[in-house]
Amino acid sequence: MGNNIYDMLNDNSIDLEGLDRDGFNLVEKKEIEARFNKSINKNEKKSMKKGIMAASIVLAIAVGTVGSGFGTSVTAAIKLVTTDIGLFLGINKDLGRYKTVVDQSKSNEAISVQLNEVILNGDELVVSTTFKNEKGDLKIESINxxxxxxxxxxxxxxxxxxxGKLAExxxxxxxxxxxxxxxxxxxxLAIKIVYPSVLLNGEVTNIKPYVFEFNTNGDKLAADTIKLSINHSFTLENGSIVxxxxYVSNKVSTxxxxxxxxxxxxEVVYDIQxxxxxxxxxxxxxxxxxxxxxxxxxxxxTALGEEISDEATEITLTPYAAAFPEGNGIFNSDLKQVEKKVAFPGKNQKLANGYRQVGKEFTIKIK
Incomplete structure (x- = not known):
């Protein structure tokens, strides 16, 4: 993938309003969804149409680096709740041979950060982290x-x-x-993950970065990854050819x-599904x-439990697309509502959130 995909990434934030505040259970781990909020500066609106549009990503966050002149932080090792990557993402497969358990924690008087485990998946690093609010009298409205x-x-x-998931x-x-x-x-590989800043309700909580260092290896997952050429095209309503x-698949992602x-x-940008x-x-x-x-x-x-059977030899798919609203580059889609009420609409049927069928059904042979 070219670097241009990532060039336009700017201010994003976690919206905790859409998160259930109860603890995890077998149902909730498949329904972890929150709103995707993208803030766009006036001068960036035009370029944003040509930049990243990831409306159906459950959370996407990017926080600017905080300067280093904040003095010395209060640090302590504190055992927080660990999170299994597979369970959290609703992946019903054993990922044990692919992940590295880090189990390191850093703390100050406001926020404790625990790095639980990681998986190197090709050109991606999947990281499980737990943040604990040490200010018990302060209600969490947002964490960035x-x-x-x-x-x-x-x-x-x-x-x-x-x-993400906020617990009680x-x-x-x-x-x-x-x-x-x-x-x-x-x-x-020698890995270092640095959190330059952690914002609680919009306020910086750390006076120096949280730094974690460990080693990992992604060779086993790479060896178990399937890559197939597809070369199938369909046309969006603005004439763009997709x-x-x-097709790249393993136990962590497809x-x-x-x-x-x-x-x-x-200049119209589409959310494609x-x-x-x-x-x-x-x-x-x-x-x-x-x-x-x-x-x-x-x-x-995998948020609602969708996965391809290990016995499957092919998948049959139909493309849908919805244009991001003109002018602000923000597209709010109620994905759960679409899946529950109108799973497979006709080509001329417009959904409440703007999705239309944009191509014929096709089949990919995955084995």
């Missing part, structure tokens, strides 16, 4: 935190997205996926990489991970 990922001494993180005991658990500049990462290039040929030079089933009868939904001006990634959704 994003790490900077260094591998063998070089910063490689470009963008991040993820899911003032802990916020999240799993973030960091897109990396290098897709040829092999062998034992070509699905590659993704479709696509190219977009904007033949009419349209693929909906269908595998040949074993399981529902399959691919939602945007990143949609850029000429490239994108669609990822298999």
């Amino acid at each position: 935190a994003v790490g900077e990922v260094f591998i063998n001494g070089v910063e490689l993180s470009e963008s991040s997205s993820g899911v 005991d003032s802990t916020f658990q999240q799993v973030m996926t960091y897109s990396l500049k290098d897709n040829e990462l092999k062998g034992d 070509t699905l290039k590659d 993704k479709l990489f696509l190219d977009i040929d904007n033949v009419n030079k349209s 693929l909906r269908g089933h595998d040949n074993c009868g399981n529902k399959v939904v691919f939602k945007p991970r990143i949609i850029g001006e000429d490239q994108g990634i669609l990822e298999l959704s």
Whole structure:
């Protein structure tokens, strides 16, 4: 994927209003969804149309680096609640052989941060983190935190997205996926993740960065990853031709990489989804991970328990798309409502959130 996909990433925030504040259970772990809020400066609105549009990402956060002249922080190791990456994401597969348990924590008088475990998935690093509010009398309205990922001494993180959950005991658990500049990462790697700032209700809580260092290796997952060429195209309503290039799948994620040929030079940006089933009868939904001006990634959704059967040999999909509103680049989609009320609409049927069928049903042979 080209670097242009990530160039336009700007201010994002976690919206806790959409999160259930109860503890985790087997149902909730498949329904962890929150609103995607994107703040756009006036001078960035035009360029944003051509930049990243990831409306169906559950959470996406990016916080500017805080200066280093904040003095010395109060640090302490504190055991927080650990979070299993697979359970949190609703992945019903054993990921034990692929993940590295870090189990490190840093603390100050406001926020304790625990880095639980990580998985290196090609050019992505999946990170489970727990934040604990140490100010018991302060109600959590928002938490903003994003790490900077260094591998063998070089910063490689470009963008991040993820899911989060606020529990009653003032802990916020999240799993973030960091897109990396290098897709040829092999062998034992020295990782450093730095949280320059952690914002609680919009206020910086740390006087110096939280820093975690550990080693990991992604070779086992890389060896168990399937990559297939697809070369299937469909046309959006603005005339842009979307070509699905590659299908890449393993136990951690299943993704479709696509190219977009904007033949009419349209400034309209679309949220693209693929909906269908595998040949074993399981529902399959691919939602945007990143949609850029000429490239994108669609990822298999696991939030509501969708997954492809291990026995499946093919998946059948139908493309849908919805244009982001003109002028502000913000698209609020109620994905649950679409899936429950109108799962597979006709081509001329417009959904409440703007989705229309934009191509014919097609089949991908995955084995």
